[in-house]
Amino acid sequence: MKKVNIILFGVGNVGSTLIDQFLKIRSRWTAESGIRLNIPVIANSGKALFMPKGIGENWKEDFDKNAEAYKLEDILEFSQKHQLENPVAIDATVSKDLVLDYPKLVQNGFHLVAANKVANTLSDEFYYGLRRELEKHKKHFYYETNVGAGLPIVQTVQGLHQAGEKVIRIRGVFSGSLSFIFNTFSESEGEFSEVLKQAGDLGYTEPDAREDLSGNDVGRKLLILARELQLKKEFKEVKIQSLIPEKLNGKTSTEDFQNRISELDEIFEKRKKNQKKNHVLRYVGELKVGRGSLEAKLISAPRESALGQIKGADNIFEIYTESYGEQPLVIQGAGAGAAVTARGVVCDVLKLSQRLN
Ligand SMILES: NC(=O)C1=CN([C@@H]2O[C@H](COP(=O)(O)OP(=O)(O)OC[C@H]3O[C@@H](n4cnc5c(N)ncnc54)[C@H](O)[C@@H]3O)[C@@H](O)[C@H]2O)C=CC1
Numbered sequence: 001m002k003k004v005n006i007i008l009f010g011v012g013n014v015g016s017t018l019i020d021q022f023l024k025i026r027s028r029w030t031a032e033s034g035i036r037l038n039i040p041v042i043a044n045s046g047k048a049l050f051m052p053k054g055i056g057e058n059w060k061e062d063f064d065k066n067a068e069a070y071k072l073e074d075i076l077e078f079s080q081k082h083q084l085e086n087p088v089a090i091d092a093t094v095s096k097d098l099v100l101d102y103p104k105l106v107q108n109g110f111h112l113v114a115a116n117k118v119a120n121t122l123s124d125e126f127y128y129g130l131r132r133e134l135e136k137h138k139k140h141f142y143y144e145t146n147v148g149a150g151l152p153i154v155q156t157v158q159g160l161h162q163a164g165e166k167v168i169r170i171r172g173v174f175s176g177s178l179s180f181i182f183n184t185f186s187e188s189e190g191e192f193s194e195v196l197k198q199a200g201d202l203g204y205t206e207p208d209a210r211e212d213l214s215g216n217d218v219g220r221k222l223l224i225l226a227r228e229l230q231l232k233k234e235f236k237e238v239k240i241q242s243l244i245p246e247k248l249n250g251k252t253s254t255e256d257f258q259n260r261i262s263e264l265d266e267i268f269e270k271r272k273k274n275q276k277k278n279h280v281l282r283y284v285g286e287l288k289v290g291r292g293s294l295e296a297k298l299i300s301a302p303r304e305s306a307l308g309q310i311k312g313a314d315n316i317f318e319i320y321t322e323s324y325g326e327q328p329l330v331i332q333g334a335g336a337g338a339a340v341t342a343r344g345v346v347c348d349v350l351k352l353s354q355r356l357n
């Protein structure tokens with residue numbers, strides 16, 4: 001029997017759904033794959049719950065009652081003291097500080113699984129430095145949910161590239177929240193701000209919705225895919241059209257922004273009206289590999305086109321390669337939401353566990 005110990009950072013929207021999915025699947029993993037999954041530590045930004053034998057169904061009550069203030073060192077010590085076999089740190093936060101500690105986690109024997117996109121979008125130096133550290137310590141890093149949430153995008157692009165296929169262009173709708181917002185707003189009479197709020201309530205937006213509206217989240221996904229194709233790119237090289245008017249951007253607090261979102265209504269109402277007949281708004285990302293260009297922008301697409309037809313929080317990725325020619329390989333489906341994202345993380349943990357002794 002192979003034991004795998006999960007240390008979960010981030011018990012929010014994705015993290016708490018992930019715990020519930022793990023608790024449901026683990027007896028099947030034991031029976032079918034010989035993997036015994038234990039979750040001895042769960043942590044949010046302030047507190048951590050330490051349970052050497054692992055959390056159970058009452059984890060929420062246990063966390064509320066027994067979680068304590070902690071530092072990363074406490075987790076490293078706990079892991080050593082209890083000789084946790086195959087420790088896996090899962091990052092379901094948006095924290096840059098935690099990402100900067102990834103090398104330390106790896107040096108202390110941890111494998112990594114991240115929904116957080118920050119590690120793959122910091123400088124080239126950090127990106128390759130982390131990979132060198134992983135190689136040196138023979139540890140693995142999975143991050144399928146960084147692009148397309150639970151959709152198999154990263155593995156497909158990695159697979160094509162490693163197999164020698166020439167990827168020419170990747171284009172599509174890369175943001176689940178912006179997809180939901182424009183799919184809904186294009187077809188309804190409702191105000192833009194109401195739809196934006198709905199996207200947040202459904203768990204599609206980033207904790208700060210401006211990360212989505214600024215186009216930064218799409219920019220990050222483009223950069224992650226570009227780096228999978230060995231393009232040496234930095235985030236600042238991604239051309240991004242922000243949807244946030246200057247008066248509401250960076251300088252306002254998140255709360256202030258929330259209170260003023262109705263100021264977006266008139267702007268987007270105008271954009272919707274100023275389109276050709278039977279056209280809809282879509283926020284798209286495009287990576288042109290040969291030119292090394294990465295761009296995220298709002299376009300008006302024919303309603304009957306592939307981009308125009310997507311529904312709900314769907315993402316669509318059109319992957320143009322040499323062998324696929326004019327007809328791209330297309331991957332489409334829900335691109336945001338706690339359930340699909342958590343399931344993508346569960347898949348990563350399963351794949352990682354299958355590689356361990
Ligand atoms: N919601 C979605 O559809 C998708 C989300 N993701 C990514 O998943 C991550 C989590 O998203 P949500 O669950 O929606 O966010 P959330 O805001 O609901 O939860 C984040 C959690 O992280 C905790 N946290 C913050 N800093 C921490 C630290 N240094 N150490 C430990 N915990 C810390 C917070 O206390 C909170 O519990 C984000 O990076 C997001 O980009 C990725 C794909 C899809």
Ligand SMILES: N[C@@H](CC=O)C(=O)O
Pocket residue numbers: 146148149174175176177178204205206212217335336337
């Ligand atoms: N906010 C993101 C969530 C997944 O990465 C999105 O809308 O796509």
